[in-house]
Amino acid sequence: MDAVAAQVETAALPGPCSRIPVEDADFVRQIMDRVGDKWTLMVIATLQDGVMRYTELLHAIPGISQRMLSRTLAQLHHDGLITRTAYAEVPPRVEYALAPLGASLKDIVASLIDWAITHHAEIRRHRALTGTADNH
Amino acid sequence: MDAVAAQVETAALPGPCSRIPVEDADFVRQIMDRVGDKWTLMVIATLQDGVMRYTELLHAIPGISQRMLSRTLAQLHHDGLITRTAYAEVPPRVEYALAPLGASLKDIVASLIDWAITHHAEIRRHRALTGTADNH
């Protein structure tokens, strides 16, 4: 956990990055559109474990639909974050894994998950305080 | 890489998703639903600089609508990630800033942005290769 945190700090250290360069803001937004998607994050997080098949992912990510899984996998593959290996066999088998580019996101996503596990109780407490108002 | 092989073996173990504790998986998903939202990430990233007003945020985050900004700010405030300070004055003034809980996410979000800036060129290149950037 600390190792991961250290990596995060290392990545965040180049201080002046606190403000997003205006000329990069658009690119950042585009990337965030992909990476900042809940299913994308969940898929990458799940693929941390290694090679997985379509149905495995479908089962490992509760609540995701086949449509969204297919689309997310296609996007990730299209962006070069994951690799897709299809075996022309019977029964058919398709295996997904993190490409190097996706692996570079691994630590960050792991940090996010770590943060979620660490702070979810606190968030739920805050939600309870602010009022029941569970957002739609 | 040997590390990759190790991960494959880990995945081969019976049971999905060994990284995320099963009992926390649901919580992780819930948190990811919030944190894994593009606007949430953009708002937190923008608030890294410090205190900001509604219109400032609206202008600082290209493409966000008033509705989504209000909603996102309300959610973040509801979850205790940001603070909301309203001055009963004319003209009205509302200032938003990261709460300690949100500040704990700062480094991770900064890493994400850093990653986006570092790799967006590579992603765009992959997109061009995979097909004419055509999303069916």
Add this chain to the structure above:
DNA sequence: CCGCATCCGGCGTGATACTG
């Protein structure tokens, strides 16, 4: 049989206009 493209219903999302 698994992987995934397609079709349709419902809801979240975004642009505009309006209120305090």
Add this chain to the structure above:
DNA sequence: CAGTATCACGCCGGATGCGG
């Protein structure tokens, strides 16, 4: 200036069907 109400559109999810 800060935020809400309204409406039309586009995206998400579930079921179905097909190809390999």
